[in-house]
Amino acid sequence: SFDRTLRVEGLPGADDTYNLIYTDASEFAIGALCLSVRRGRIVEAKAFGSAVPAAVAAKNKIFVLELVAVQTALALWGAGAACHLLVDNTGVLGTLLQGRTRLSGGEHHVHFIWKTVALARAALWLSHVPSRLNLADFPSRGEFPWDPAGLLGVWVQREEAPREFLPWLVQR
Numbered sequence: 337s338f339d340r341t342l343r344v345e346g347l348p349g350a351d352d353t354y355n356l357i358y359t360d361a362s363e364f365a366i367g368a369l370c371l372s373v374r375r376g377r378i379v380e381a382k383a384f385g386s387a388v389p390a391a392v393a394a395k396n397k398i399f400v401l402e403l404v405a406v407q408t409a410l411a412l413w414g415a416g417a418a419c420h421l422l423v424d425n426t427g428v429l430g431t432l433l434q435g436r437t438r439l440s441g442g443e444h445h446v447h448f449i450w451k452t453v454a455l456a457r458a459a460l461w462l463s464h465v466p467s468r469l470n471l472a473d474f475p476s477r478g479e480f481p482w483d484p485a486g487l488l489g490v491w492v493q494r495e496e497a498p499r500e501f502l503p504w505l506v507q508r
Contacts, residue, residue: 354418357409358465360472361401361425363393367476368409382493383475384412399437402428403445405476410449412495415456422465429464 356371367385371378386408388401402425413419423429431437437446453460467473475494 352418354420354459355413356420356422357413358422358470358472359402359405359409360470360476361388361398361405362476363398363401364388365476366401366405366408367472367474368405368412369471369475370409370413371471380493382413382495383472384408384495385475385477397439399425399427399431399439400442400445403431403442403449405472406432407445407449407452410452410456410458410460414452414458414460416458417456418459418461420461420463422463422470424465424467424470426464429462432462 353372353374356373357368358370359368360366365385365387367383369381369383372380372382393401402423406421406423406428409421410419421432423432431439431442431446432449435446435450437443452458
């Protein structure tokens with residue numbers, strides 16, 4: 337077992353450096369957007385998107401695919417970083433806060449997420465984001481590169497998701 341302690345002293349402040357990570361999934365794809373923030377400014381933006389094969393989608397509920405999106409994002413961008421993770425699925429948020437799930441297929445992903453956080457020595461904050469405000473909606477639909485209405489001020493770099501735990505991965 338490993339320690340899955342959450343930092344409770346509050347979100348990163350204006351002078352801190354952290355990764356703001358949005359994740360999303362649908363029955364067709366998963367994706368995430370990472371905004372690296374330094375002193376209150378976005379200095380870098382990275383994203384990944386992966387199509388979900390129909391056979392995989394048929395065997396997994398959206399809940400599990402949302403967990404896979406979180407797992408992939410933290411594997412890519414969590415190492416040694418303070419991360420503020422924003423998810424639009426309240427069931428996933430609750431499961432991550434509890435560190436467990438009763439849903440078949442989900443327990444492995446929850447364990448892997450917290451193991452990734454512990455081994456990477458990452459600090460993790462979890463928050464809900466309304467679906468209509470989830471910036472990961474774009475990369476999960478294969479829209480690269482992008483900067484919605486010039487809001488970010490940086491161009492989003494496309495990254496490849498790790499294949500070792502997503503053997504079904506189809507890059508978008």
